Amino acid sequence: MPDYSVSHLDLLEAEAMFVIRECVAQFRNPVLLFSGGKDSIVLAHLASKAFWPGRLPFPLMHVDTGHNFRETLHYRDALAARIGAKLIVASVQESIDKGRVREETGANASRNRLQTTTLLDALSQWAFDAAMGGARRDEEKARAKERFFSHRDEFGQWDPKNQRPELWNLFNGRMNPGEHFRVFPLSNWTELDIWQYIRREGIELPSLYYAHERDVIERNGTLLAVCEHVIPRGNEPVTRRSIRFRTMGDAPITGAVESRAATVDEIIAETAAARVTERGGRADDRRSDTAMEDRKKEGYF
Amino acid sequence: MEAAAHDMGLLRFTTAGSVDDGKSTLIGRLLYDCKAVFEDQLSALERASMLKGRDAVDLSLLTDGLRAEREQGITIDVAYRYFATPRRKFIIADTPGHIQYTRNMVTGASTAHMALLLVDARQGVQEQTRRHAFLSALLGIRSFVLCVNKMDLVDWSAQRFDEVCAQFRAFASRLDISNVSFVPLSALHGDNVASRSTKMPWYEGSTLLYILENTYVGGERNMIDARLPVQTVIRPQEESWHDFRGYAGQVAGGVFRPGDEVVALPGGLKTRIVDIHCGGRKLDSAHPPLSVVMTLADDIDISRGDMIAKPGNQPETGKDIDTMLCVFSAERSIRPGDKLNLRHCGSETQAVVRELRYRVDVNTLHKQEGIDELGLNEIGRVVLRTAKPLLHDPYSRNKTTGSLILVDPFDNATLAGGMILDRNKGGGAGELT
Numbered sequence: 001m002p003d004y005s006v007s008h009l010d011l012l013e014a015e016a017m018f019v020i021r022e023c024v025a026q027f028r029n030p031v032l033l034f035s036g037g038k039d040s041i042v043l044a045h046l047a048s049k050a051f052w053p054g055r056l057p058f059p060l061m062h063v064d065t066g067h068n069f070r071e072t073l074h075y076r077d078a079l080a081a082r083i084g085a086k087l088i089v090a091s092v093q094e095s096i097d098k099g100r101v102r103e104e105t106g107a108n109a110s111r112n113r114l115q116t117t118t119l120l121d122a123l124s125q126w127a128f129d130a131a132m133g134g135a136r137r138d139e140e141k142a143r144a145k146e147r148f149f150s151h152r153d154e155f156g157q158w159d160p161k162n163q164r165p166e167l168w169n170l171f172n173g174r175m176n177p178g179e180h181f182r183v184f185p186l187s188n189w190t191e192l193d194i195w196q197y198i199r200r201e202g203i204e205l206p207s208l209y210y211a212h213e214r215d216v217i218e219r220n221g222t223l224l225a226v227c228e229h230v231i232p233r234g235n236e237p238v239t240r241r242s243i244r245f246r247t248m249g250d251a252p253i254t255g256a257v258e259s260r261a262a263t264v265d266e267i268i269a270e271t272a273a274a275r276v277t278e279r280g281g282r283a284d285d286r287r288s289d290t291a292m293e294d295r296k297k298e299g300y301f
Numbered sequence: 302m303e304a305a306a307h308d309m310g311l312l313r314f315t316t317a318g319s320v321d322d323g324k325s326t327l328i329g330r331l332l333y334d335c336k337a338v339f340e341d342q343l344s345a346l347e348r349a350s351m352l353k354g355r356d357a358v359d360l361s362l363l364t365d366g367l368r369a370e371r372e373q374g375i376t377i378d379v380a381y382r383y384f385a386t387p388r389r390k391f392i393i394a395d396t397p398g399h400i401q402y403t404r405n406m407v408t409g410a411s412t413a414h415m416a417l418l419l420v421d422a423r424q425g426v427q428e429q430t431r432r433h434a435f436l437s438a439l440l441g442i443r444s445f446v447l448c449v450n451k452m453d454l455v456d457w458s459a460q461r462f463d464e465v466c467a468q469f470r471a472f473a474s475r476l477d478i479s480n481v482s483f484v485p486l487s488a489l490h491g492d493n494v495a496s497r498s499t500k501m502p503w504y505e506g507s508t509l510l511y512i513l514e515n516t517y518v519g520g521e522r523n524m525i526d527a528r529l530p531v532q533t534v535i536r537p538q539e540e541s542w543h544d545f546r547g548y549a550g551q552v553a554g555g556v557f558r559p560g561d562e563v564v565a566l567p568g569g570l571k572t573r574i575v576d577i578h579c580g581g582r583k584l585d586s587a588h589p590p591l592s593v594v595m596t597l598a599d600d601i602d603i604s605r606g607d608m609i610a611k612p613g614n615q616p617e618t619g620k621d622i623d624t625m626l627c628v629f630s631a632e633r634s635i636r637p638g639d640k641l642n643l644r645h646c647g648s649e650t651q652a653v654v655r656e657l658r659y660r661v662d663v664n665t666l667h668k669q670e671g672i673d674e675l676g677l678n679e680i681g682r683v684v685l686r687t688a689k690p691l692l693h694d695p696y697s698r699n700k701t702t703g704s705l706i707l708v709d710p711f712d713n714a715t716l717a718g719g720m721i722l723d724r725n726k727g728g729g730a731g732e733l734t
Contacts, residue, residue, distance in 0.1 A: 004588045008311040008390040017592035018551045021532045049580025054537035138383045167411040167718040168704045174713035
């Protein structure tokens with residue numbers, strides 16, 4: 001009797017490939033939002049699989065805050081070249097220079113929220129009607145209510161109380177001119193699933209995800225890696241520690257965790273035993289209890 | 302640890318209920334006991350519980366997501382929760398149980414293998430329990446767990462538990478349900494959730510978590526009727542793959558192997574499978590739910606919306622579609638003569654509402670005939686006529702090729718979801734015995 005059993009990773013992979021293909025089939029001009037984080041790396045990998053042996057039938061777009069880690073940018077360029085994808089970089093610095101947004105001021109200023117304007121401007125400039133992202137429902141409570149195909153009005157806004165029901169695997173991507181969709185093929189994945197899949201598929205990640213020695217400072221209870229975007233202030237002691245990152249955002253807001261996990265296996269063991277959520281280190285979510293819901297309504301990732 | 306970690310694969314289950322019956326507490330308890338609650342979530346919970354003037358950490362707050370839900374203390378939408386034990390990974394579709402959220406329950410049930418029905422031991426089986434059971438059975442769920450909660454408030458009484466179980470059995474005999482487990486528990490104190498209760502020695506069954514971890518649901522996949530609905534055709538532009546033409550889709554039923562004779566529908570031409578690939582890896586076979594690319598021996602005109610099947614086992618094809626429909630729109634009801642957009646597998650076509658046969662009262666299960674519309678949250682038997690023939694199977698045989706949605710051609714809203722009935726049986730899904 002042949003074995004037709006499917007593991008949870010087989011199932012999640014098949015579902016994600018189905019959603020990516022459905023996005024390409026239903027929309028005229030889709031794009032994959034690529035942040036350089038592990039979720040968008042897994043998404044790009046799945047997209048490559050979904051259209052093998054063809055190239056990706058859509059470009060990758062990175063919204064570059066100008067505060068990214070150098071390693072992220074190198075990885076991004078190398079990946080796009082390897083899979084033969086067109087790469088578009090939308091720059092937050094340009095949005096600032098053009099006066100589309102104003103930089104936050106104060107001690108905890110961040111460019112996190114400014115990305116929304118840059119993203120929405122770029123979507124309309126390139127006339128993209130669907131933007132795929134690597135967001136997962138397990139990440140955050142507002143994301144737990146997201147659809148695979150999530151409608152955005154002509155202002156790019158999300159209306160969580162008026163979402164289209166999604167039954168079976170029938171996705172409704174019809175819309176009016178000027179509106180667009182966000183598509184989330186990894187909706188049902190958890191952080192552990194992502195790591196297990198990275199191991200199974202042998203996916204290469206930026207070195208920042210693995211434990212390494214680095215100069216860090218502690219700011220507002222978060223460990224930040226010292227780099228050109230994070231400069232220690234007068235009274236902040238710099239220490240050298242073994243750290244890694246669980247998520248990848250801008251350098252000034254992405255907290256590191258102390259870790260000795262330097263291989264995928266060690267990270268899986270650490271993730272399975274983790275006592276803090278992966279976004280627990282993200283200053284952008286800590287601004288209030290509904291910080292993510294509020295940003296998503298405005299059109300954030 | 303990994304190899305044993307996911308022996309049983311993935312289980313998706315639904316829960317439905319109101320704030321009062323302790324559903325949120327039960328889910329919170331499951332997540333907490335399975336260590337799926339993290340320290341930062343717990344400290345956020347402690348803050349929120351304190352602000353609400355609660356003495357202890359209120360586990361039910363774990364499942365309230367949106368601002369409006371927290372303010373009103375209700376669940377508005379379907380919320381998906383994730384947790385895993387060393388044996389299995391779980392996805393919970395958590396839905397509100399009130400009648401005005403029937404559509405959410407239907408949505409959650411459409412992808413679930415199992416339904417957890419929650420009953421307050423003091424109240425017994427309520428209208429809401431019956432509604433959730435009926436909707437779950439209608440959507441094709443065959444495995445149920447009746448959780449008799451708040452046993453602490455009935456002095457852990459075996460007699461009371463038996464009474465509640467008997468109430469449910471009397472009702473469930475009218476539904477097409479094959480597998481029901483009954484568990485007396487206290488979500489608040491954790492009795493019989495993840496660990497055995499010491500208060501109810503008379504109960505010899507399993508804990509809820511044990512049932513969740515061990516119930517076999519693989520039989521839900523149709524491994525007999527080979528179906529590949531074509532999602533998209535892959536034709537690389539690169540020189541090296543110049544002649545490649547692959548048909549991509551997620552297998553909806555049966556088993557395909559290289560060399561098998563297949564038929565491409567609706568064209569009807571026969572050919573053989575050359576290769577089956579997944580992301581560059583050749584597969585010996587394709588079966589549900591794998592997403593694959595298939596190459597065929599002959600150049601046949603196949604496009605999105607077509608279906609690859611076996612010559613001796615083909616889906617039905619036709620324009621007259623008998624469905625059990627659930628309406629989702631608050632703005633627009635379904636009436637005879639309505640022209641709507643219909644989506645089924647990869648195809649999109651127009652449909653006109655030919656006939657409303659009856660409405661099902663989801664509380665009493667009575668049929669109401671002679672109706673002139675089907676409104677929000679209502680379920681009924683509706684005959685559709687499509688512009689293009691649909692390649693379909695009865696929903697009771699195949700959930701993928703047997704389901705459809707109706708879309709408003711003007712505002713693009715998803716108006717209704719439909720399950721195709723078996724014309725040979727005259728009823729099938731939702732036909733009550």
